[in-house]
Amino acid sequence: MKLSKKKFVADFTRTLHERFALSLEDSSNYEFYMSLGILTRAYYAKAWQKSTEQLKRNQSKQAYYFSIEFLPGKLLKSNLLSLGIYDTVAAGLKDLNLDLDELANYEPDMALGNGGLGRLASCFMDSLASCGLPGNGNGIRYNYGLFKQKFVDGYQVELPDSWLTSGNVWEVRKENKAVEVGFGGEVYLVPDGSGGLQPLYENQEILRAIPYDTPVVGYQNDIINQMRLWSVEIPLREEGKYLTVEQRKAVEDITAVLYPDDSSEAGRLLRLKQEYFFVSAGLQSIHNYFTSLGLPIEDFPSKVAIHINDTHPALCVPELMRLLLDVNGLTWEKAWDLTVKTLSYTNHTILQEALEKWPIFMVQSLLPRIYQIIQEIDARFVAEKTPQVGPTLVRNTRIIQDGVVHMANLAIIGSHSTNGVAKLHSDLLKNVVLHDFYLLYPERFNNKTNGIAHRRWSQLANPALSQVLDETIGTTWRKNIEDIALLKAYREDDEVLKALHAAKRHNKERLGQLILEKTGVRVSPDAIFDVQIKRLHAYKRQLLNLLHIVKLYLDLKGNPQLAMVPRVFIFGAKAAPSYDYAKTIIKCINEVANLVNHDDTLQGKLKVIFLENYNVSLAEVIIPAADVSEQISLASKEASGTSNMKLMLNGALTLATLDGANVEIRDAVGEENIYLFGLTVPEVYGYYQRGDYCAMDYYHADPVLQKVLNAFVNGVIPNIQQEGHVIFESLLNYNDEYFVLRDFASYVAAQAAIEADYQNQRHWTQMSLQNIASMARFSSDRTIESYAADIWHIESKQ
Template identity: 45%
Template structure:
């Protein structure tokens, strides 16, 4: 079948709806050498074999999707071959990374880059008259995350593989990840993201490693053969957890880890007795209930049923993961008392915090360890990463729900809490202090504090930026920190440069390689050598040309998605992140309105041309966030239609933000909006990606912005607004919002225009909830920071008009952000938290 006629067959001219997002080049090297003919032939033959024997297609009938699957399967074979080198070797210690989110996006570029076959694949497909970009665009985004948390987990997994740290990632194989966002007349509508509609060629189903996860039921006492009593949980319901493994390929394919995602299945697919009795729907009801667990990422918890499903999801993947790693340890090592010596378990936020009582249950109830031994094993094996300082974002669960859904775990939590409070009481604590450190919050009904639980059960608790870590010690965990001042440590987040520079911005990567050598591909610290070229006019011109090329590509994507034309010569001002009030997209919109009014007032002034780009999703039940999206869309509609501002200001909200869309936006951005209320953004990673690609940051002294400022230098970043201490001072002053509005004519004018229906003439009161929130509360201090934000934006305008200064700063941003590599972060975790060898 694989004859010359097949080798030269032509495909049908079909392209994916997302093909425009695919990077224009996948090879992170300048002018790559033509691959050896034998390599290309071998790759082409492998792809054609997969097309024929795995898909049953010929080149004449294959769609772009078919070529993608065939290519992915051929590359997966190479990953398996690479991982087979270490097959059967038991590493001294493994990392087990538990995360409810893994925002992996498309994997083809990662696989080709880390296997070192990008140009080989390109040439192999080109010989079949198949375009690699169209093939890459046919891969759906695996939207298994909401934003930074999930993307961070994906970066960490790739870095661990590149550093040869043996690891498993554990999460949920959602049938539908984060929803696909559709904007209709400015209104967000959520539709299912069907990334599995045609299967996933990267994964392996591991049905033989399935396990059962229980819910509900009761707890009984059992007499053991030695006469001891043991509690036995008798679940009323069991769900089968089926693992699917996706290879995570490290740089150079020297090491391959696995991302193990769990799918929920009913123990029995159908109740035949009910079906044959005529109850055809009821016969599959239990299956529907079980499979709902892995159906959708973050189901709304606005109802009791939704809240229960959230808890079921968290326990489902945590229990399955712990059962899996315990089973593996027993098979390899035998004695579970040695688990801390051979396994590190990292809890990514509070979602898997139920691991503390579940690991205790497995050790005590199932494997017969004493409570003392089990507690030692648990607290020496678990680590907990905190990602938020907002008390409402630290999960708590009603005790009643926990007792009903996880009765044995609630018993264990009560016992942990009793022993904990007994120990604290020895030091003469007051009732108020005991209430602060208790695992049970009784201030508004009894609720289990999952952050406290994770804190007590972990050997180390880490923040994700220097500021965030210090604020953890001072605020949300201050009472617990006082009991153990060595437990909280800092590990500032990082990003994988292989995805966010090499793959997303091949032109800039090629320029860096040409300037300082190919060593930058293996060690991002060598990017620092670019600083020597920051004042070089010729290098600046080439750097600016790379940016211009990426801006032109992004303009095509934006026009395709929104119908809005962008001027690549304008300053691209970008805010791309989850829509949330504390991230303050509304502050950006207010400044946009004020700028629009200023241009209207002085249309003949020489304004700096600016494009305002917004992208991000709002949680389905987050009404204020959805209203912010609608305001951004309505502002865009009016501004873009006004001839008075044409060529000076353009606004666009780009729908359905995803990893692939980020890969198009980030290399094209000139200005990076990182404007959260100081003290509320734990770290951020978008700020790192944008700075790495040469965007200058306008931001508050929040999260990792502080460390970015320290690394790139204060002259190469635009800082405004209150710091974390200033935020606390202002929030303590009643009426600060009304005073700020009264003192700022620009802010008052923008708010008045919005409130009067200037952007919603058919519904003047549409945005009244947003205006009322600012005038009567303003929890996130937009009014307090507005004037300084306006000042900083005008500094940006002036800097853009000095190209030599601007491009020097951009180059220094790229050169000096090497420290923010997730390779560095993973080394720190490995050495200081997990105590595992690198390489």
């Protein structure tokens, strides 16, 4: 949009007066932020209305992305950038003695996700709008999200993240789009008068689902999509009934927190209730919209594509069947054909623990009609496939087995597409994890390597680097990320290399200031900033990183004059509240940090920083400052990764196993511009097949490793008497599930190579340049265009 600075200042002043009845002199930064948000909404309101009306008028096919998580981060600066008025607004505020960055700090991070799954979903929302594709998000409007992480005596403590306390300036409550969702009770199938059966419900709990729509602004293209998030309420007709505090809380809990603690039956039941709530609400909303078009129900798949992001929304399969059978009165065969054509599924993991399974009694009691439909899907699958492929393959792939409902099986059988999120991951799905399904449906399997919204992770997060790119290769890369490859031509240009180095140093100084403010620890921008930011899980091997840090500490204690490039190891991660082992690792990292950060004999050569409550805003400061990107999961365990892509875009060099998208990063940047170590996938599976891995052998064979592990139990690291023994036992007596000890020596060698290379700053910056210039293939625009063309069959509105 076109906007002069003069008009913005007038609009902003008027909005402040109208909203708060305050003058500039009497207003606080919060009131300035709210006014700016309200004004930004006004600037895109017409485009949002036009986009919505155009879709309905043209009856365009739309994609609906169902995800239990979204992690959009703050939207103020992103919306200003996408509207093309970022610089104008910043300049106008400056004329008013206001600072855009300072006002943006008043916006809370939306607590709608945890890690890569939610951030990917938000990157996809950004790319759908920016590529002009008609696509919408569907999820839950959590009141508290995951949790706000605090460290108390080194331990993770979970506090409520009350991000909605002051409201959300971007969302719009759509009262007229509310639907009702039913739970429990009994369902009887009775004759419908025409030879068929219809369900009769008794004693159901009926809840009201209210949608809150958040616009997703396309990048400078006047196209606005939306993310629809559902909140639960008690229907008005129930309000007159007496409800105890406990009954009311049970309702509110459905949209209170992300990932309720599932270590108890009550927690698991709540999580299942959550999943059905947003699936049913979303599908009813889509069904109502389609009905308003006046088209025959047979056209449903030609106008609607519904995507199941991981197994959490797998109930889309029986819920869509319920609508088509019970509302539209279709035959089973016709409803099933439409369902399979409409739905598609992304698998995000090979870990069995993450492939959701629900006890039959739980599904049957909470969702009786849904369970009837799942039973019928399973029975028909068995009847159809057994004559074709035999009972063994069918038994391995059926939905209901061993007393549980297998959600991944349901999603695969009930959809026309199953994709992995990196080439290696997709190959593992076909050849190992879902091999039996691949034998049944080879045509359904495909790969869609993940990507990132480069606009947020370059233009917003790293203006210093963006300016260097503008001055070196022009500004076309901002609109067309493919043009970032032009930077490769400047690999030998010393002026460009100096500018890139200066931008990195600026970002390290900025992060250093934040670290000082949050932890009181002073770090040097001359040190190597070594970053591992991701969910805390044993397979991601933060523990391997920690073992290396302990090795460096012991080396320095043994020889205080040891020549060593100073290191700052930076962690950001949350552990699930019920994941005790991950929380044990957090405690150990924090105690090692406390040990080394206050040891003056180390002469500042080693610092460890664990920044609490890792979120998108924190990532936007950490990632541009990183020198080293830790992507060290055991090969075969990380589906893709996206922090690897963000860090690569910002010039960090990747230290990695050949896991997930690291394989494709290596192919993009060249093996000479990445640091690889550790077991490969065939080697890992070789150990599994032979069953001959023995962690104790590596402990006894390596005196350095012995010294490091012993530090966890001999008092060298204080305040971890219990936790240190847990770590020691898990690695030795429980045989090191993720082969940390097997990869330790290789990891240490790769870290030594990093230290050696970092001392040649010109060469290091050349490698950094190569990473930046090679990232176009990891743009979520590229990923989403592949989804649109190959799976959803939706077309751009541009």
